[in-house]
Amino acid sequence: MAKMAGTRSTLSLVVNISTLLLVIIWVIPTLGLLISSFRDKDQLANTGWWTSLTNAERNFIARSIAPEEQIKQGDLYILSGNIFEPNSGEVLVFGFKSQQPVAFKAGEVAQMKNEQLMSVSINGDYRISSKEPFTGSRGKRIFYRAIDPPKFTLDNYKEVLFARGLGRSFINTVAVTIPSTIIPILVAAFAAYALAWMKFPFRMLLLATIVGLLVVPLQISLIPLLKMYTNLGIGKSYFSIWLAHTGFGLPLAIYLLYNYISGLPREIIESARVDGASDFDIFVKIILPLSFPALASFAIFQFLWVWNDLLVATVFLGNNEQQLVMTGRLRELLGSYGGNWEILTASAFVSIVVPLLVFFSLQKYLVRGLLAGSVKGG
Amino acid sequence: MANLQIKNIGKSYGKIEVLKGINLEISKGEFIVFVGPSGCGKSTLLRMIAGLEEISDGTLEIDDVEMNDVPPAQRGIAMVFQSYALYPHMSVRDNMAFAMKIAKKSKQEIEETTNKVAKILQLEDYLERLPKELSGGQRQRVAIGRAIVRDPKIFLFDEPLSNLDAALRVATRIEIAQLKKQMPNSTMIYVTHDQVEAMTLADRIVVLANKGISQVGSPLELYDHPRNEFVATFIGSPAMNLFAGTISKTGSKTTIKLDSGNEAIIDVASNKEDLGKKAKLGIRPEDFKLGSEKDHVVKSNIRFVEALGEVTLLHLEPLNDDLCIVVKLSGDFKFENGQEIFLKAKTEKMHLFDDKQLSYYWRK
Structure with missing residues (x-):
């Protein structure tokens, strides 16, 4: 007994550690994405998300006030002000040449060419003096290194949602996904009930055909289907993509629901029949409520698949503002703004937040639905 | 109606x-x-x-x-x-x-x-x-x-x-x-x-x-x-005991000669044609009574005893087939395994079945 208990606790330890590892592997990138999407874009470009909560030293370039605002003090011409204006900060080191941006400590006086002098104090006050008047239209460049406090902002989201068109694509994706999830569930539930509990000729043949369709890759039907849609006059439209996703989802849906519904106790259905219920009554009042776990688990599958789908959307929807779905928009953004992490992280998070919500709100049914039929009674 | x-x-x-x-x-x-x-x-x-x-x-x-x-x-x-x-x-x-x-x-x-x-x-x-x-x-x-x-x-x-x-x-x-x-x-x-x-x-x-x-x-x-x-x-528990035999006397009461040699008189009528036919005698476990050497229908040795208090169940060595004879006696008795025992039953409590397994009682 003691030995058995020992093996069991070792086993559960292994299980727990593996679970923990899986959770870490999944959570860390997601968390990184989430944090990154809220960071200031300059900070994001320079440091990793794990440093986002600490102060970091960073090099900046500032410009003094323009020469036309120079002041004459005695025989010196002065440019002065504060580099942090209108905020505040702390300068560590500074310089006047891009080759040597950190040559002088804050508070020192730097000797520039033409006997010009530059000084930058810790609080950011600078003073540049010259015996000759300053010329030109722009101020002098001041290179400095300062403490950069963490900055979080919603600007990235504002930008991708409104300026980059992701908001519109989000709505398009919702418009594709919700009907493409609900229609196949409804159709499949009816079909599964009929296949499981109603007697009609060729029932098993029909079921076998449907199961057989599970292994047909949807790619082979894309072009013929599109041609057919064009001939029918529905072409590339929301209706056509709903129809396509419904078709592609139905075999799995019918198969899953058939397995679940045929496993419901026969007596319950017979009892309802003795109570006078018609097949439709039985379906609506008994089967549907009892099949909720299976319906929910298929809903998750179908929702995630349609939400993340690019292929079917590319074929059956156009590329215009009214029809471009989020995956398509992300692909475009990736092409044009591949270096702009703030745009990519924010858009990525916009696209995963809904699947995450759906998953967490229905996950208990997912687990129960996957176990469906394995344990009788339940 | x-x-x-x-x-x-x-x-x-x-x-x-x-x-x-x-x-x-x-x-x-x-x-x-x-x-x-x-x-x-x-x-x-x-x-x-x-x-x-x-x-x-x-x-x-x-x-x-x-x-x-x-x-x-x-x-x-x-x-x-x-x-x-x-x-x-x-x-x-x-x-x-x-x-x-x-x-x-x-x-x-x-x-x-x-x-x-x-x-x-x-x-x-x-x-x-x-x-x-x-x-x-x-x-x-x-x-x-x-x-x-x-x-x-x-x-x-x-x-x-x-x-x-x-x-x-x-x-x-x-x-x-x-x-x-x-x-x-x-x-x-x-x-x-x-x-x-x-x-x-x-x-x-x-x-x-x-x-x-x-x-x-x-x-x-x-x-x-x-x-x-x-x-x-099927009805009654433990099940009725059946003993194979041959009809040896017919009339308003029927006599069966069991394969073990004993004879039993049963309270059912039979015809002359039944004489010499194979038949089976049925006795319910609870209808057995203790008999003597002179006056018994079944004689066998006890295989084992189940004392339940209100009744005593005896499992006896089978006479001719593999099924144990089961006897149910009300009350508590002292029996030993292997002990020889003589059993009888009332004529009206015995059942007779013909070679087609049908009861003589229900024949017309």
Whole structure:
């Protein structure tokens, strides 16, 4: 007994550690994405998300006030002000040449060419003096290194949602996904009930055909289907993509629901029949409520698949503002703004937040639905 | 007046025949029990009456109307299933009201009926609970309640107690018996493999075996005068002992000479033609009495003794086949294993079966 208990606790330890590892592997990138999407874009470009909560030293370039605002003090011409204006900060080191941006400590006086002098104090006050008047239209460049406090902002989201068109694509994706999830569930539930509990000729043949369709890759039907849609006059439209996703989802849906519904106790259905219920009554009042776990688990599958789908959307929807779905928009953004992490992280998070919500709100049914039929009674 | 008439009914699944040539008349208010070994088709027969199985052959009439193709709900029957078959997502109240809601009865009527039935079955405190929050006995009461609510002409019970534990089974059995008393006009048909249930509940028992009816009769009739060897061994526990022999004397009383050499006189008539025919003597374990060397029918050695207090069960060495002889003596006795024992029985307590396994008592 003691030995058995020992093996069991070792086993559960292994299980727990593996679970923990899986959770870490999944959570860390997601968390990184989430944090990154809220960071200031300059900070994001320079440091990793794990440093986002600490102060970091960073090099900046500032410009003094323009020469036309120079002041004459005695025989010196002065440019002065504060580099942090209108905020505040702390300068560590500074310089006047891009080759040597950190040559002088804050508070020192730097000797520039033409006997010009530059000084930058810790609080950011600078003073540049010259015996000759300053010329030109722009101020002098001041290179400095300062403490950069963490900055979080919603600007990235504002930008991708409104300026980059992701908001519109989000709505398009919702418009594709919700009907493409609900229609196949409804159709499949009816079909599964009929296949499981109603007697009609060729029932098993029909079921076998449907199961057989599970292994047909949807790619082979894309072009013929599109041609057919064009001939029918529905072409590339929301209706056509709903129809396509419904078709592609139905075999799995019918198969899953058939397995679940045929496993419901026969007596319950017979009892309802003795109570006078018609097949439709039985379906609506008994089967549907009892099949909720299976319906929910298929809903998750179908929702995630349609939400993340690019292929079917590319074929059956156009590329215009009214029809471009989020995956398509992300692909475009990736092409044009591949270096702009703030745009990519924010858009990525916009696209995963809904699947995450759906998953967490229905996950208990997912687990129960996957176990469906394995344990009788339940 | 016959409430239910079964005329020559048969059932086959493809080429496999399960039941054939069943004839039965059940009058209004009767409590009928179908018993038989597993696989004898008793549940199938019940399901055919319910309309859940198609009738392959013959006709079924309820109140003189042919019901073969009438859907279950319109046959005026209600069924209680072995597994309760409650709707798991509905409260007790909704479970009982389901049939009436389907029939579109008024809310007030539904309310009144469910409350009345709940009161009969002492379910008033549980009306808002879900089936999973009830004990097995309560669930079975809800299932019965669901049947009563429909106010059927015929109640059908399909092994309703076999999912319950022993104590609850006895309690629920008594509840069903009381329920029958409260509703003297309802016909009840009850399927079981438990002969105690059959003996205690039934007005008449139908013993099914070999695709047909072996015997129909009141419980005591089946016990006292089984029609054939099957019924004789099936009814009563432990089963009746059978001893092979030959008819040695015929007349108003018949004498059989057992293969072991002893003779027994049995209180049934026989014809001259029976003389010399193979036959079997049947004696119930509880009908044996201790005899002496001069006066005995069976002599054997004790294999082992089961002392139960109120009765003593003796298992004796078999005489001619492999089955132990079982003897049930009331009271407590001191016996040793291996001890030789002499047994006799009253002439009217002995049964005689012919070479076709039929009882001489029922011959014409």
